[in-house]
Amino acid sequence: MKDFVALDYFNMEELYTDEEKAVRNSVRDFVSNQFMPGIEHHFEECTFPTELIPRLAALGVFGSNLPEEYGCAGINNVAYGLVMQELERGDSGLRSFVSVQGGLAMFAIYSFGTEEQKQEWLPQMAEGKKIGCFGLTEPDYGSDPGGMITTAKKTDKGYVLNGAKMWITNGTMADIAVVWAKLDGRVRGFLVEKGTPGFSSKETKGKFSLRASDTSELILADCEIPAANLLPESDGLVSPLACLSSARYGIAWGVLGAAMDCYHRALTYAKERKQFDKPIAGFQLVQRKLVWMASEITKAQLLAYRLGRMKDEGQAKFNHVSMAKRNNCAMALECARLARDIMGANGITSEYHVIRHMLNLESVKTYEGTHDIHALIIGQDLTGEAAFR
Amino acid sequence: MKAIVFVKEVPETPEGVSVSENGQVQAAGGGNFLTDPIDPFAIETALQLKDAKGGEVHAVTAGNSRAEKILKEALAMGVDNSYLVADDAIEGSDPNAIARVLAGAAKKIGDYDLLVTGDRAADDNASIVTAALAQLLDIPVLTFVSEIREFDADAMKIRVVRTLENGRQVVEATLPAVISVVKGIHEPRYPSLLGIRKASKREVPTWSLADIGVDPATVGAAGSPTKIRSLDPPPAPSGVEMITGSAEEMAATLVQRIMDKKVL
Numbered sequence: 001m002k003d004f005v006a007l008d009y010f011n012m013e014e015l016y017t018d019e020e021k022a023v024r025n026s027v028r029d030f031v032s033n034q035f036m037p038g039i040e041h042h043f044e045e046c047t048f049p050t051e052l053i054p055r056l057a058a059l060g061v062f063g064s065n066l067p068e069e070y071g072c073a074g075i076n077n078v079a080y081g082l083v084m085q086e087l088e089r090g091d092s093g094l095r096s097f098v099s100v101q102g103g104l105a106m107f108a109i110y111s112f113g114t115e116e117q118k119q120e121w122l123p124q125m126a127e128g129k130k131i132g133c134f135g136l137t138e139p140d141y142g143s144d145p146g147g148m149i150t151t152a153k154k155t156d157k158g159y160v161l162n163g164a165k166m167w168i169t170n171g172t173m174a175d176i177a178v179v180w181a182k183l184d185g186r187v188r189g190f191l192v193e194k195g196t197p198g199f200s201s202k203e204t205k206g207k208f209s210l211r212a213s214d215t216s217e218l219i220l221a222d223c224e225i226p227a228a229n230l231l232p233e234s235d236g237l238v239s240p241l242a243c244l245s246s247a248r249y250g251i252a253w254g255v256l257g258a259a260m261d262c263y264h265r266a267l268t269y270a271k272e273r274k275q276f277d278k279p280i281a282g283f284q285l286v287q288r289k290l291v292w293m294a295s296e297i298t299k300a301q302l303l304a305y306r307l308g309r310m311k312d313e314g315q316a317k318f319n320h321v322s323m324a325k326r327n328n329c330a331m332a333l334e335c336a337r338l339a340r341d342i343m344g345a346n347g348i349t350s351e352y353h354v355i356r357h358m359l360n361l362e363s364v365k366t367y368e369g370t371h372d373i374h375a376l377i378i379g380q381d382l383t384g385e386a387a388f389r
Numbered sequence: 390m391k392a393i394v395f396v397k398e399v400p401e402t403p404e405g406v407s408v409s410e411n412g413q414v415q416a417a418g419g420g421n422f423l424t425d426p427i428d429p430f431a432i433e434t435a436l437q438l439k440d441a442k443g444g445e446v447h448a449v450t451a452g453n454s455r456a457e458k459i460l461k462e463a464l465a466m467g468v469d470n471s472y473l474v475a476d477d478a479i480e481g482s483d484p485n486a487i488a489r490v491l492a493g494a495a496k497k498i499g500d501y502d503l504l505v506t507g508d509r510a511a512d513d514n515a516s517i518v519t520a521a522l523a524q525l526l527d528i529p530v531l532t533f534v535s536e537i538r539e540f541d542a543d544a545m546k547i548r549v550v551r552t553l554e555n556g557r558q559v560v561e562a563t564l565p566a567v568i569s570v571v572k573g574i575h576e577p578r579y580p581s582l583l584g585i586r587k588a589s590k591r592e593v594p595t596w597s598l599a600d601i602g603v604d605p606a607t608v609g610a611a612g613s614p615t616k617i618r619s620l621d622p623p624p625a626p627s628g629v630e631m632i633t634g635s636a637e638e639m640a641a642t643l644v645q646r647i648m649d650k651k652v653l
C-alpha cells in the first residue's frame with residue numbers, strides 16, 4: 001500500500017497554523033512507523049500494544065491539551081483534534097486508549113480534583129507511568145447513566161463503594177479508576193487505585209470491535225477508599241457529562257482519521273484493481289462511492305475544524321460537540337463500509353485494514369453517547385423539548 | 390560538548406528540483422519544502438551525544454526566511470538553539486559557497502567540538518558541503534559515519550565507524566571535527582508536542598553575511614565556480630524478477646540468485 005495521503009479537498013492545510021501542522025505530522029509519522037507494523041497482530045490477538053506507552057508519553061499525547069504545569073503539552077484544541085485524527089487513522093483502539101487516559105481520566109482529575117490530586121496524578125499520567133480509566137456505564141445503565149446503582153457510603157476512614165461498571169476502556173490495565181457513584185443519591189467522582197481490597201476487574205471477551213483495546217468490567221465489593229480520594233469538585237451527573245463532552249470532542253476528530261484512511265485505501269485500490277479490462281475506479285458506480293466519501297469527509301473536516309476553533313474561543317457548547325460526534329461517527333462508519341465494498345473480497349481481510357476500521361467504528365458510534373442519544377441532545381436544544389423519556 | 394548540526398530544506402518531490410540559470414540546484418516553482426530526510430539523523434546523533442555527555446546542540450541553515458520552519462523542527466526535536474543565515478547574496482551558491490556560509494556561522498557560534506551533517510542531501514546528492522567545511526575550518530572530516538564508538542571532548546578525540554560500499558572502517562580523529570552521518574545511525578526521535586509548542590514560540594535569530602563575517606563576493610553566483618549542466622532523476626529501480634515454480638524450485642532459484650549476487 002502506498003504511504004498514507006490525507007484527503008484535503010478544500011485545502012484545510014491553509015487553515016492550520018505551522019504549530020498545528022507540526023503536531024499532526026509528528027503523530028502521523030509516529031503512527032505510521034511505530035504503530036502500524038503491529039496493529040494487525042494486536043487486533044487479531046486482542047491485545048493493546050503496551051510497549052508503545054512510554055513512546056506515546058515521550059511524544060506527549062496523554063492529556064496533551066492540559067496545561068504544562070501538570071506535565072502536559074498544553075497544545076490548543078485544534079492541534080489536539082489533529083492528534084486524535086492521526087491516532088485513529090492507526091486504530092480506534094489507539095485513539096480510545098489516549099482519549100480515556102487524557103480526555104476522560106486526566107480531565108476528570110484536572111476539572112474536579114484538588115491541587116494535591118492534580119499534582120499527584122497528572123504528571124505521572126502524562127508520563128504514561130500511571131494508566132487511568134473512567135467508569136460510568138453499568139450493566140443496566142448505559143444511555144441513562146443517571147440511573148446508576150453504584151453507591152458510595154461515608155465511613156470513618158473514607159468511603160465504601162459498591163456496584164459494577166461495564167464496558168470500561170483500559171479497565172484491567174488501569175492503575176487508577178475514576179469511578180462515578182451515588183453518595184447520598186448524588187453522582188460524585190472517586191479515585192480507586194488498583195489493588196484496593198474489594199476492587200477487581202474482568203476483561204470483556206468475544207469482542208469483534210476495538211479488539212486492540214482493553215475493555216473490562218469493574219467490580220466494587222465493599223471497596224473502601226480514603227476520604228482524600230473523593231473528587232471534591234464533582235457534583236451531580238453534569239460532572240461526568242463534562243468529561244464525556246471533552247472526550248467526544250476528540251472522537252469527532254478521531255473518526256476523521258479512520259475515514260481518511262479508508263478513503264485513501266479504497267481510492268488506491270480502485271485505481272489498481274482491474275475488472276472488465278479497466279480499473280474499477282473508471283466505473284461510475286465506484287466513482288459515486290468515492291465521491292460520497294470525499295464529500296462527507298470534507299464536510300466533517302470543516303465541522304471538526306470550526307468546532308475546534310470555537311472550543312479554543314470558549315464558544316463550543318455540548319450540543320455542538322454532540323452534532324460533530326454524531327455526524328462524524330456515522331460518516332466514518334459509512335466510509336468504512338463503502339471502502340470495504342470497493343475492495344471486494346480483499347476488503348474483508350486484516351491485510352487491507354478497512355474492515356478493522358469498520359468493526360471499530362461500530363463501537364465508536366455507540367460509546368460516549370449513541371448516535372440516537374446525540375440526536376435527542378441536539379433535538380432538545382433545537383426544540384426545547386426533551387425526548388429522552 | 391558543543392555540537393552544531395547543519396540542516397537543509399529540500400523540495401518534497403523529485404519534480405521540485407531543477408537547474409537554475411546560473412547552474413545551481415534550485416527548487417522549481419511553488420512546491421512544498423521539507424527538512425532533508427537525512428537531517429533528523431544528524432540531529433539525533435548530536436542530541437544523543439548531549440544526552441550522554443551534557444552540553445549543547447545548535448542547528449544552522451543557510452537560505453531564506455522560509456527555512457525557519459525546518460529550524461523550528463530542529464528546536465522541537467530538542468536542539469538548544471537554531472540560527473538562520475539569510476542574505477540575498479547567498480542565492481545561486483554552489484555547495485562550496487554554501488560551506489563558506491556555514492563555516493562563517495560555525496565560527497560565529499564558536500567553541501564547537503563537533504560539526505554534524507547528513508551524508509548527502511536529497512536534492513543534489515552531492516556530499517560536498519561536509520568536506521568543504523572541514524577544509525575551510527581546517528579540521529578533520531569523517532564521512533559516512535554509522536556509529537560513534539567513542540567521543541571524548543576533554544581528550545579531544547572521536548572514534549567512529551564509517552560504512553562504505555566495500556565494508557566498514559573504524560577511524561579516529563582529533564576534535565573538533567566534522568562528521569557526516571548515514572541513515573540508520575540512530576532512530577531519530579519524534580518531535581514532542583510540548584517541544585513543538587515551545588519551538589513555535591521561539592524566535593530564530595537571523596544572521597546576514599555581514600553578521601557572520603563572510604564576504605558576499607565569495608558566495609552566490611560570483612563565488613561559485615561549479616555549474617550544473619543538467620540534472621536527471623535517479624534511474625527507476627532495476628527490474629524485479631518473479632521466481633516461479635514449485636516451492637522447492639523457487640527456493641533453489643532464490644538461493645542461486647543470492648549466491649550469484651555474492652550477497653552471502
Ligand SMILES: Cc1cc2nc3c(=O)[nH]c(=O)nc-3n(C[C@H](O)[C@H](O)[C@H](O)COP(=O)(O)OP(=O)(O)OC[C@H]3O[C@@H](n4cnc5c(N)ncnc54)[C@H](O)[C@@H]3O)c2cc1C
Nearest residue numbers: 134135136137142143167168169363367368369370372388
Ligand atoms: C468498546 C466500548 C468501550 C466503552 N468504554 C467505556 C468507558 O471507558 N467508560 C464508560 O463509562 N463506558 C464505556 N462504554 C459504554 C458506552 O458508553 C455505552 O455502551 C453507551 O453509552 C450505550 O449504552 P448501552 O450499551 O447500555 O446501550 P443502551 O443505552 O442500552 O442503548 C441501546 C440502544 O437503545 C437506544 N436508546 C436508548 N435510550 C434511548 C432513547 N431514550 N431514545 C431512543 N433510543 C434510545 C440507543 O441509542 C441504542 O441504540 C464503552 C462501550 C464500548 C462498546
